[in-house]
Amino acid sequence: MMKDLERLTFRKGDAVAIGAVILAAIALLIFFLVSAGNGQAHTVRIYRNGEVIREMPLGENGEYLVTGTYENLVEIRDGRAAITRSSCPGEDCVHSGWISQPGRSIVCLPNRVEVRIEGSTADDEVDAVIR
Amino acid sequence: MPDRPEFQIYPESPQTKGKIEKNGEERLKQKRTALMLAMLLMISALGGCSGQKALNKYQVTLLDYFDTVTSITGYAEDENAFTQMTSEIREELEAYDRLYDIYHEYPGMVNLCTINSHPGETWTVDQRVIDLLLFAREADEFSGHRTSAMLGSLLQIWHEAREEATQNPDRARLPAEESLREAKTHTGFDLLEIDPENRTVRITDPEARLDVGALAKGYAVQRIAEKLPESVLISAGGNVAATGPKPDGSDWIIGIQNPDGEGYLRKVALKKGAVVTSGDYQRYYLVDGKAYHHIIDPETLFPSEKWRAVTVVCMDSGTADALSTSLFLMEREEGQKLLERFQAEAMWIGKDGTEYFSPGFRKLIKD
Numbered sequence A: 001m002m003k004d005l006e007r008l009t010f011r012k013g014d015a016v017a018i019g020a021v022i023l024a025a026i027a028l029l030i031f032f033l034v035s036a037g038n039g040q041a042h043t044v045r046i047y048r049n050g051e052v053i054r055e056m057p058l059g060e061n062g063e064y065l066v067t068g069t070y071e072n073l074v075e076i077r078d079g080r081a082a083i084t085r086s087s088c089p090g091e092d093c094v095h096s097g098w099i100s101q102p103g104r105s106i107v108c109l110p111n112r113v114e115v116r117i118e119g120s121t122a123d124d125e126v127d128a129v130i131r
Numbered sequence B: 001m002p003d004r005p006e007f008q009i010y011p012e013s014p015q016t017k018g019k020i021e022k023n024g025e026e027r028l029k030q031k032r033t034a035l036m037l038a039m040l041l042m043i044s045a046l047g048g049c050s051g052q053k054a055l056n057k058y059q060v061t062l063l064d065y066f067d068t069v070t071s072i073t074g075y076a077e078d079e080n081a082f083t084q085m086t087s088e089i090r091e092e093l094e095a096y097d098r099l100y101d102i103y104h105e106y107p108g109m110v111n112l113c114t115i116n117s118h119p120g121e122t123w124t125v126d127q128r129v130i131d132l133l134l135f136a137r138e139a140d141e142f143s144g145h146r147t148s149a150m151l152g153s154l155l156q157i158w159h160e161a162r163e164e165a166t167q168n169p170d171r172a173r174l175p176a177e178e179s180l181r182e183a184k185t186h187t188g189f190d191l192l193e194i195d196p197e198n199r200t201v202r203i204t205d206p207e208a209r210l211d212v213g214a215l216a217k218g219y220a221v222q223r224i225a226e227k228l229p230e231s232v233l234i235s236a237g238g239n240v241a242a243t244g245p246k247p248d249g250s251d252w253i254i255g256i257q258n259p260d261g262e263g264y265l266r267k268v269a270l271k272k273g274a275v276v277t278s279g280d281y282q283r284y285y286l287v288d289g290k291a292y293h294h295i296i297d298p299e300t301l302f303p304s305e306k307w308r309a310v311t312v313v314c315m316d317s318g319t320a321d322a323l324s325t326s327l328f329l330m331e332r333e334e335g336q337k338l339l340e341r342f343q344a345e346a347m348w349i350g351k352d353g354t355e356y357f358s359p360g361f362r363k364l365i366k367d
Helices: A002-008 A012-037 B020-048 B079-099 B112-117 B127-142 B152-167 B177-184 B216-226 B317-328 B332-341
Strands: A043-048 A051-057 A062-066 A072-077 A080-086 A105-108 A113-117 A128-130 B056-062 B070-076 B192-195 B200-203 B232-236 B239-243 B252-257 B264-270 B272-279 B284-287 B290-293 B307-314 B345-350 B355-357
Touching: A043 A062, A043 A072, A051 A062, A051 A072, A072 A113, A080 A105, A080 A113, A128 B232, A128 B272, B056 B079, B070 B079, B079 B127, B079 B216, B079 B232, B112 B200, B127 B192, B127 B200, B127 B216, B127 B317, B152 B177, B152 B284, B152 B290, B216 B232, B216 B239, B216 B272, B216 B317, B239 B317, B252 B272, B264 B272, B264 B307, B272 B317, B307 B317, B317 B332, B317 B345, B332 B345
Parallel strands: A128 B252
Antiparallel strands: A043 A051, A043 A113, A062 A072, A072 A080, A105 A113, B056 B070, B070 B232, B192 B200, B232 B239, B239 B272, B252 B264, B272 B307, B284 B290, B307 B345, B345 B355
16 A cells, blocks of 8 residues: 555656756757757858859858949858958948848848848847848 | 557556566656656646647848948748848849938949939939838828938038047037028928829929938838748847747747946847837047937937937838837837827837836836
């Protein structure tokens, strides 16, 4: 009788097991969030006139000079991308700063260039940006 | 989970059958294991797919319309379906962009540039031009003539100075005050005749010009958005319009970029409606290190010094566009009265960076 009751009550082992499962779940979640956010898996695609002219991994530092009506220097540093130098009037693209999230892009309208981080945005992320 | 096979929690194996006590303990253990498996499954389901339909989110960037960047975000089963929807939006955007263009004419089309280039002449125009100009007349009235499509002669001078400075920053100059004052005498909606019945338009003053920069983009986006299904987000320059909630019923999140650095000033969440920002950092040029932006106060004839930026949220994108410019040119009290007339909300950013909100704006902010 006593033994039966014991079996039905909550034991130390149960707590440890449940804790382990929750920890594992959290670790898994963090892993997915981090691997989605750190840019290792993401690709920077450079478009000119709507066509892809270059693809670069966001996880590797590098640069690429886009030529055309004007010149845009696309730089990738530490999982972020930017147009850091441009010969276009106004240089709005340079002023746009750095991007790191999938779905974000930088545009140089005079040179008809878009630098875009590919990948779908998480649904709690920003869908559009107003400048 | 009706479609999934049930877990076999109690396998009746011959080995355990004999030992009743041991079997009981085994069952409890197995129960626990099953429970944990179920928990894990639930967690991964939450992380994985939130909607039932297999819809993917897509976005396309367009560079050809309204002299700005347009992006369309939507959901579709595959890329083809999305491309089909966006190609229709593209056609519409192109039509509106050309009809409302004040700088270029297009073959076989009477647009605002045609009307501007031939003051005194009566032009039969597309219904969409009439609709825009009637809306512009309303905006002129409700803004106390601040947001007027008949300020073209004045705005043209600033536009040319800005263009010259952008091409050649060393030669940047301010417009001469006398020329601005002279241009002001050729402004006002009484210099435009609109005949909706005959679909004709005429500028009556030889020096007067149309300039619909403060509202045409927002108006066009509104007209296009009205024809679209739910779950589409259009962003044209500073104008964002949502046609309805995302497929799972959730809000669209719109980030209002911090003009002085990375990140967002605020994020706004809404299912349907428009968000528009007018800011002194959007279009400007520098003369002797001082920035002169594009929102000209028709009273002072110079860029307005009242605010850094004003963001307006309301149901109609055209109204939001006109309101953001109007509020940018007004004191807050007057702007608040205008907001109430249109059940709109606003956020003002002062020159020192201080944020002010209309009473209902905070509810739209997403932390």
